[in-house]
Amino acid sequence: MLSKKQARAFFLGGTLVTFLVFIGLTVYSLSKSQDQSNHENITESVVRGKNIWEENNCMGCHTILGEGAYYAPELTKVIDRLDQKYDGQGREVIKSILMSEVPWQPNGRKMVAYSMTEKEAEDMIAFFEWIGEIDLNGFDRIVSPLAKDKINN
């Protein structure tokens, strides 16, 4: 029967090994050669966009890279999506939403009116442009192989 000493060795040994493997994989997957995010395309404007994104807790309603609060739309490929919906005017639509003085409320669900300046809105768009290019291992708004044709509608 397992003794307490063996049980402790299992705990300490297992923890040490898995943690070392975890650190190794972290270093590997964040190394330059494995980059899937086009890291070199992160301009100052993208960084400013990310800061605005965080300062206003946009993730508290929206999702990005699938992470957030599921109350408002996924924004990973928001420019493409709105381009399709508004005949290539995606960027203009985003700007007008962000610069609006009154809450934007599609289908009655309100978004906080952020009254951003044009420059701030442009930084947000730069951020979305960079996010939209990341290789997400196949994650998309529509993922069923049966529905691939609907992506272009």
Add this chain to the structure above:
Amino acid sequence: MKYKSQKVAYWFFALSMLLLVLQIVYGFVMGFARIGFDNLHDFVPFNTARAVHTNLLVVWLLSGFMGAAYYIIPEEAQRELVNVKLAYVQLISLAVVGVVAIVGYHFNYWEGRKFLEIPRPLDYLVVANVLLFLGLILTTLFKGKRKTTTALVLSMGLLFAALLYLPGMLPFDSQVTDSFFRWWVVHLWVEGVWELIMGGILSFLLIKLTGVDREVIEKWLYVIVGLTFLSGVLGTGHHYYYIGVNKIWLIVGGIFSALEPLAFLAMALFAVNMYRKGEKKHPNKLALYWTLGAAIVSFVGAGLLGFAHTLPQTNLYTHGTLVTAMHGHLAFWGAYGMIVLAIISYALPNLTGRKLYQSTRGRAAYWLSNIGMIGMTVAFGVAGVAQVYLERKFGMDFMQVQGEISVHFVVLILCASIFTTGIILYVIDFYKHGKPNDEALEIDN
């Protein structure tokens, strides 16, 4: 209660109760917003309510863990806390930092990173607070007459939890790396070191309630926390499938996440078996309910429901949908909410000297809160699955889908009302126990 200084635990538990009630209030704000009643939008927009809801969860659980440590460590180490005054300072500073953060969220003072919204300057205060807490607990432990495995595992969990807060404070320009290290905190907390804390509390309660030999219980405690880390550390990979990092995580995360339910299964089997083996029939049945309940519900909520969407092939569909909220609610409730309520149910009669073990109110609190939470989980689950089908398969617009699934949030609110009734009864029971007093020192636990 054996040591006077254990009384400080009471106040941490009281803070916990207060924050839990507030957390529920903000949950309702969000639930109503989802069915179209967002009348509070100008004062409490959804993102504020959401940040407050999740952060209050973290703080009430931490306050509960700290209270548990202040109660358990003196008893395990067989000595008084090294400094009671500093423990009160720590309590007050925890409450102050918590309140400033929560109020700040209403005025756009936050960091906007899911679960770690506390702004950077306040982060340093959190660190100082936790260091003070750890200092008190660890010196008590090392100056004590004995160092039990239960106490060591509990303290190790608290120490690692503090260390793992740090990666969340690193600044990154890339959303991808930012998210990557955010999960070091969030995942390695809830699916790693917090389970040590849970395991430590569970083991203490089982020793007290079942009378099974400490050596037996503590041996299995090592096995369980061993399984937790073996699966949980590399299981972090399930957060890395689709956020823009290497595909290797699909394999590593997939395999090790599939093992994660094992740790919870072991915990449930362990608790139930110890209960069966135990010859001591402790009169505090309520504490026993909560203890066994925590072990079982955490297996269902964290283990099974986690597994339900953790395989990469499934997660491709469910990533970023309400399915996550389904798992999140029952997992946090079972694993951490219930274990905190278990230690409170056990400690309260000992701290106050009032043995309200048999109250109908206490039993009703247990059943109503659990039934309500299971109902909420089902409501989130149905909404989530419907969302996956409509959005990810049929390509319907996000807001259209939200309209279709809003009926499930009516169900959610109804179930949440049952849950809340249970919690209110629990809080009334807490209040009825009165304050801790020194006369309770003479009562046998």
